[in-house]
Amino acid sequence: MLRITEIKLPLDHPEEALHEAILKRLGIAPAELLSFKVFKRSPDARKKSDIALIYSVDVEVRNEAALLAKVTAADRKRKAPGMVMPSPDMAYRFVGHAPAGFSERPVVIGMGPCGFMAALLLAQMGFRPIVLERGKQVRERTQDTWGLWRKKTLNPESNVQFGEGGAGTFSDGKLYSQIKDPRYLGRKVLEEFVKAGAPEEILYVSKPHIGTFRLVGMVEKIRAEIESLGGEIRFRHKVEDVLIEGGQVKGLFVSAPEKGPEFLAASHVVLAVGHSARDTFQMLFDRGVHIEAKPFSIGFRIEHPQSLIDEARFGRFTGHPILGAADYKHVYHASNGRSVYSFCMCPGGTVVAATSEEGRVVTNGMSQYSRNERNANAGFVVGITPEVDYPGHPLAGIAFQRKWESRAFELGGGEYMAPAQLVGDFIAGRASTALGEVEPSYKPGVTPCSLATALPDYAIAAMREALPALDRQIRGYAMHDAVLTGVETRTSSPIRIRRGKDYQSVNTRGLFPAGEGASYAGGILSAAVDGIEVAEAVVKSLLGLPD
Template sequence: MLRLNEVTLPLDHPEEDLKAAVLARLQIPEQDLLGFNIFRRGHDARRKSAILLVYTLDVEVRDEEALLRRFQGVANIGRTPDMEYRFVAQAPASFGGKRPVVIGTGPCGIFAGLILAQMGFKPIILERGKAVRERTQDTWGLWRKRVLQPESNVQFGEGGAGTFSDGKLYSQIKDPKHYGRKVLAEFVKAYAPPEILYVSKPHIGTFRLVKMVQAMRATTESFGGEFRFQSKVVDLNIEDGRIRGVVLEGGEVIDTDHVVLAVGHSARDTFQMLYDRGVYVEAKPFSIGFRAEHPQSLIDKARFGKFAGHPLLGAADYKLVHHASNGRTVYSFCMCPGGTVVAATSEPNRVVTNGMSQYSRNERNANSGIVVGITPAVDYPGHPLAGIDFQRALESRAFELGGGNYDAPGQLVGDFIAGRPSTEFGSVLPSYKPGVHLGDLAPSLPEYAIEAMREAFPAFDRQIRGYAMHDAVLTGVETRTSSPVRVKRQDNFQSMNVKGLFPAGEGAGYAGGIFSAAVDGIKVAEAVALSLVGREDAQGGSAPGMQTY
């Protein structure tokens, strides 16, 4: 098949115009066109008065080779790449060796377990939290009743932190082997909407993710995988620099020579355990800030003009960056169109915010993290785990400023810029539950972060008119933008100094968001499989500072 890129048509074009565009691009008669499929559909809103749909199409034609020769060297016309996923190894039919263990059931752990199971290696998948339905009930317990379950919340439990998010399924990672296509295909098999295969910025939303996570668990189990919930790993058995097993909280030991460490960015006790056992861990950059809420209608109008609300465009998103005069970078993070701000702490007496959306993205407010980059060399030097202490201090302070009852501290944007406390809400009502306690957010973050953000909002207003509106609401604090540590690995995906330990995903510092974490889970599963069959020729790599949602 041929792939045509950058086929552009007006937003409300008739269906037959797409076929006409293919014929015009290829300069062929209609009888030579055998069929075509939409591989990707996005939009170009740079001119709000004339928004365009932008297609990538896979086209079947007569005499494909002749057309390829005619258009050799022509941009945006070429052969459709082979995107079929092929397993790198297969377990022997009588596989009876020690089963690989996957720790964590976020996107990375789910895909690592799924791929290992599909290859016949019958992985054991351990999760410290509960299955996704029970976990959801516990999470609502914090939001509705201010009752935190430290092992079952937004951070811990089946599905990982991504379950309570916008469910974005795109990233800026390089993916030459098209692992991302395998991720999307498995999601569709698990009842995700088929449109995620072709829209340019696919997302799913929390409620749909719950059902999908359950379906993927059932698929993994059908291939011999075993899930064990409320099974917290508290220690590793390491002998002569080699993993030999994992120890569960109740004392049970599971013997294994291959462990995928996919614990997520909030497994602070696990990071401490790894450091205590001598596993190579280093501090890495992350970001801190607040959640900003604006009327979604304001964002839609700023991005789409008269086309705001068009069904093919949906709720508008944005991406903002400002380089402040004090040397700090302020940027929008994990933007959730038509969503809500959620309580995301995993530790008692601390407040953490995050954002999530449902598939419909039809809530009143848009929200995004507005965060400032920080680095270990400048902001938390000395110890590999110093970033965790830094996070905890900010989260404890936010708990106090919010009133000590899991309410979050908040402030109107206009008052924040002016440096005065807020006393009452205006036209924008916050979505964070349990509630928001208005006041002054300046004490909640270091002075350099407050200074940089106060400078950033007027700059953002020049990009999105109304962004610095007085009534927009800031809710604090956002501290879990990415893991504060990296469990460094070699090119074969194994730990720098512990053979058989495979650090993976966001917690280990090699992904940022659902999509890239899932892709990393596939890569790590392949490396484990090759090791199990006696080949260790996987080529890995790092993604320093990953925070791309």
């Protein structure tokens, strides 16, 4: 197979145009092209008056070697190396398999993208993992989450952060990442997702996403496959403590409502708890596991009419079915030295209540697969660092988050209402007393107020400065009636559980920190890829294979 990149066609090109473009690029007759398949399709919207589609395709041709030699020589002459190349081998190969009668069972803590992918790989290699998930199965968990959104009732163990599917279940379901992936592990993840019911288009569109409702069914099918391969998933099982002797994990103390406390012997434990398992972080720190503070970001959710973003990005092509709802990404460097940027942009989505602790307000963004809600929302956040903003203790970032989440609860007036302010009022430094054209999507609801005391002064100053500047990039971004809803504090984990080249904790053998909670991922796809790599490391350790 050959891969051809950078085939540019008009947005509304006829179906046969891609076939013709391949023949032209290769300089061959139709009979010489045996087959082709789209590997990647990306919109090029740099000129919104002339939006195009960019394709990468894998093709099968007659006499491939001769054609490759001829075409690559021509490409080099045009100073465009790599536009035609051998298709890379993207097949996944297991690092090992459990011998017959192998009895030791690795344990995975957490059933988010990292945890369920680690468990799936371990099960596919025959190691029958045990998964401990403090929350509930995904459909029960969804009911509990709606209980907060609709009835203002929080279940601290079953919410946006905790439960089957992890925090990514209630998100835009983005399945793209900027991680380096020389082994195409992301492809393995996407293929498993398609097997579990995700749309096949995630294999080739440039910014694939699923959305919450489709993620629910997909997660259930992955669970069923893990169990069919001998794995075991124990819901509402919370790890209360870990037994460490001589720097080696020996087992876990677990509590479950139906059974009470129990001890589970284990020497290989994948820690995939997500970025909000604050009690687990405290427990590990108390047991001497090496943990350090790391940077993260804080801010608000900002909402605009989705039509405004579509028009700014796509112009006359707004509403085109291939393009869908427009997204955006921006960074602004404020005069006080702070960076302000967009985070987790959700086209056609909603702002959701994402707290996991009583008496605190946390926001996040979510979209369905259709992305057809009236508003666009994104995190509008400011970078912070432990050296400057929360020095002194490895867990100080958690205390920092809690302070501002509690303040948001107070400003919202209680009952998990969120404080909100119109962008025009925020820039002018006056409190909002009523809402305008943009109806906030956050449930249980918002309380108009001033957000000036919702975050540190340096963050407020940087965001006030950024909004007019960003309005020059997206006309209408600083529109008076756009809404800021507070607070966004869980952009990433505030700690890092450092691991070595063998993926084990630097001072606790048998503990494999993984995913977002340990700060080795930043989204569904990167967390799932990390789950694969950690599962491979566990297998190598169990079988005594070299790293």
